[in-house]
Amino acid sequence: MCDFPFFSLVCTGEIFELKAELNSDKKEKKKEAVKKVIASMTVGKDVSALFPDVVNCMQTDNLELKKLVYLYLMNYAKSQPDMAIMAVNTFVKDCEDPNPLIRALAVRTMGCIRVDKITEYLCEPLRKCLKDEDPYVRKTAAVCVAKLHDINAQLVEDQGFLDTLKDLISDSNPMVVANAVAALSEIAESHPNSNLLDLNPQTINKLLTALNECTEWGQIFILDCLANYTPRDDRESQSICERVTPRLSHANSAVVLSAVKVLMKFMEMLPKDLDYYGTLLKKLAPPLVTLLSAEPELQYVALRNINLIVQRRPEILKHEMKVFFVKYNDPIYVKLEKLDIMIRLASQANIAQVLAELKEYATEVDVDFVRKAVRAIGRCAIKVEQSAERCVSTLLDLIQTKVNYVVQEAIVVIKDIFRKYPNKYESVIATLCENLDSLDEPEARAAMIWIVGEYAERIDNADELLESFLEGFHDESTQVQLQLLTAIVKLFLKKPTETQELVQQVLSLATQDSDNPDLRDRGYIYWRLLSTDPVAAKEVVLAEKPLISEETDLIEPTLLEELICHIGTLASVYHKPPSAFVEGSRGVQHKRLPGSAGSGESADSPDTGSAAGVSEAPPAVIPSQGDLLGDLLNLDLTPPTTSGPPPAPSSGMQMGAMDLLGGGLDSLVGLLHRTDTPQSPQLSHQSPSPPDYSPTEVGPGDHAGPVKARSPAMGAGFGAPPTAMPASFPPPVSGGLDDLFDLGGSVGMPMGAYSPPKSIWLPAMKAKGLEISGTFARRAGVIQMEMTLTNKAMSIMTDFAIQFNRNSFGLAPAGPLQVLTPVGPNQSIEVALPLSTVGPVMKMEPLTNLQVAVKNNIDVFYFSSQYPISMLFVEDGKMERQVFLATWKDIPNDNEAQFQIKDCHLNSDAASSKLQGSNVFTIAKRTVEGQDMLYQSMKLTNGIWVLAELRVQAGNPNYTVTCISKERCVHQGSSYRSNMLEF
């Protein structure tokens, strides 16, 4: 026999056996059988087949057995709603039982059975229980209202339970009050605008009274509810604070944190000159410190919250540095959080101690921790000027240890120190250069290259050093490549005579041999800058660098305010607003801190008004990188706008330009020609990944230093006002025509096949955080589906796979989806999926509709998209002239479709050459009465020919297109196809 009889049964005959036991006459046997059923249920086995037999055991006076049966019911009622009805009678009877424990049990369980028919029967007993004489029953009934609301909100409102629940706030029993508050808060959350929790001074008073008497959990419910109240004036605010402060001495950390939340929020309303304000600030520190002696998991929650509190009100904990020193045995998650707070609290007064500690940590075992410690030293240097020298020498000591990751991390932070204090510590460059060979991480290599480029004039062999990197240029990561490019250009501007060859080399590497658009763009911009106006180039590339901020990783102020309102909750642990991780409407409304009282003038608003603490916080962030970029573009491109289209790029650029035009430059060209629209939308849709692109050309900007300005606002910055962002994704395909004719402006440029800009196919909302945007393109004769997969969830996504439904042209993936690395949160990945046209065919409506299923480790998602038919045009679509003529005549008239294209300012030659890029071939051209007629052919992947006639009248921006095809079925899609054909 097994040791644990209840957990050991598996075999198939067991259900039968259990059935017999459940129907046994002996009570003991019955009970044992139910226990076995529950045990199997726990392990995940399906025992729903026993439903009627188990329910039969419900009629018993043995409370333990009854509870077990109820547990079973809660699990399986939903899958067997009809059977569940059998239990109703017992529930209703139990609700009348003289024993309050049984009454409560019945109402508690009934609320957990989510079957509509049962809920109907629940109303009457619930009404009675809400007014029961026994507080235990009332407190259970209060929660039951929330359960019922979750199942059927309308029913709860109709039955008037909400009013009864509100009455319970005045109940004599504190626990009933607490549960009623909890239930009401939850219901109110799903009705953001209702005035359900009508908080007024009277109810607040009741809550505060109950606060002193109820259980620890009840105190949490009440405090969390209080935090949603906004007092009328500072006096009320103070009196509430006074009654909440005693909670700071509670043994339960959650009570303490919730009290801190209420105080932090209401403090905003107190005038700063009030004595009480100072007292309150002093009272907050000790309980926060005490939280650090709790169990590690709670310490973690507390530290995440302290991180917020310190940002909002640094004065509270400014003297408590020592308690955040890391202990050798702390779990790693506590260590990392403590380190963060240490840096925030570092000041001139305590910097010596902090540095000594950090140096100690840099010799620990955990790699992440050590790295963070080294980084922290750099941040101290930037934050406290007086300590910079000591920090640098500490970092040099660490470099001497030759521990690989320590050295690399140190170099990264030293770069930032150079940024902050130019011309001060350059003497250490020699030491840094010694370690050049040991750097194998991109960030460290990039930092080192930046240093060499920045101080090229002082490093005698700068050109040799940079040249050595250049050898393996293509194996470097993008970050390093970009940096190397910039560094060499800087070097060239400083020492033009010796390094001409080097700069040529790097520019051609970047523009010709690279397939990374960022790198090519940067290369081209430098190239053009250098060739047109070296003086301007010098001004741009070697411009004065803006100051880097002292404070780092600050949470953006409005988010911080919101998070302060969520102290103690998950939001404060994740440092994300609830809407980022909660599904549905719950908790999505944004909470804000109340405005400060007193004058009520704007000068006293919470942002500016929170005294010395925060007012020094708004840091001297890099002044809008975006503007710089905008300037740069103007600088480069404005002159051509006035003088017509930009000159064709020099021959050296030709090769790269080919597909660059297809992707990157089109928007730039659009920019030139659509003078009536603001430039921002175009700018933004050229960069599917703004953070990567944004700092590119702004020589100084890419060294945002330790700021790592990746806050959303900054990332999207890029010269475009954030509001313009939505415009960046043009509506799918149907808008394609417009885009094409924008493109049309660039006459004379060799064209790649048109591919519409990426549009969002699958919004993150619908796919548990996976966002897919993409487009189709034909590249070198291969149809490709180009997608950007963005992970907006908080967990890693892996195991991507893709499948298509049958479609009109038999499109199917030619290989598996190549997503080799897991996609981390907020990461995106670019994938190009080659397509074949040999899959199963089924006619779709509209013709070019494609239904796609994407799978990852989380779920399977479906979306549909439409592909431009032009990508199905094959390269050998040029018909013989004779054949064309014969075919044209062959096709009956009713296979013909005609339509117009409006507002197109191309002449016929330009249009023809453009169309050829998309495999639409011009067979012949006639000119009749000033009208150009182009006869064109194209062939689809399935071998169907389409012929077209394009009429272009000089001076008339409208084109007329007639197209015909042998196959009617293809033709039916003409209205759609027309869109595509004429470009």
Added chain:
Amino acid sequence: MIGGLFIYNHKGEVLISRVYRDDIGRNAVDAFRVNVIHARQQVRSPVTNIARTSFFHVKRSNIWLAAVTKQNVNAAMVFEFLYKMCDVMTAYFGKISEENIKNNFVLIYELLDEILDFGYPQNSETGALKTFITQQGIKGQTKEEQSQITSQVTGQIGWRREGIKYRRNELFLDVLESVNLLMSPQGQVLSAHVSGRVVMKSYLSGMPECKFGMNDKIVIDKQGKGGASDEAGKSGKQSIAIDDCTFHQCVRLSKFDSERSISFIPPDGEYELMRYRTTKDIILPFRVIPLVREVGRTKLEVKVVIKSNFKPSLLAQKIEVRIPTPLNTSGVQVICMKGKAKYKASENAIVWKIKRMAGMKESQISAEIELLPTNDKKKWARPPISMNFEVPFAPSGLKVRYLKVFESKLNYSDHDVIKWVRYIGRSGIYETRC
């Protein structure tokens, strides 16, 4: 609120699974197993978000307790609840182990049904729970008894039932302190604090009203102002500054806030009355003086002196000094004046144990550590030398001044209660860097 609660064994098999909310499905059970218990890299946070579902976990020996939610819950509350759940289970069936959980799964389900309703924690005081969750059934109760139970579970004094009677009224107070120290090799105190607990065992009849007093600086200074200059001046010297304290829920916090007096009706039996923390004027019972010398690349000489720093009449016990050794240690020779010392290869440390040591004494150990030559460039991190001990006094200097008991309805007075007080100071994290 909490959407579900799961208990797993170390293999990731689910032992208990209770779901409170509809938004938590069975797949959540597997998600936690796959992403946390079986995760390739150890998880680096006690809170994990998997596909918009948040998991909070704590581990007790090799048992995982996980609470699951999809909402923005009070995270501190969830952890407090998980700890409380562990306490309750321990109080019912002892150690939390796979065997005990399997044997008591019906009881655990019953408890979970009672202390969490729709994910909202309810009364979880063991004292109250034990009155009606017994695994024996409650049919024998009279109506009065039933209403007594419910009023206790929901009442203002949820932690104590009425009608308790003892022939001998007795109470025990334990002042348990753990003293934490981080010292630099040069003997400079980097950080030191005492975290203390006052644990009370009360065997008192009726509903006694208690008042607890200690040498809290604020209270004594206040009294000093009020008069009685002589005595106050004397005791003022011995008073201590308490940084912060927290109390069991029986203590009336508003009264403490206004008058700084600690008054309460205690639970029956053993419980923790208060916790406190002090950082000023701590008596550090031991001083550790390390001396590490690297002789060439293959040898290390270590000498450690410990000095006891308290009244010679007192005896410290269970003294243990742990001196870490490098990973590439090949052999160790130890000589110590007192106690026993041993090199434990599995723990990478020399462990030196001394049973007893009186105050104001000194002892020394010296060791020679042979090292294997390695190519490893990374230097040995030199973890700090740590110490364990137990001393019969409170390193913070805390003294219990009184504990008064009043029970107006029953005929016993404060004098009839037998009171015991004991002080124990233990080492917390007591480290000296070397």
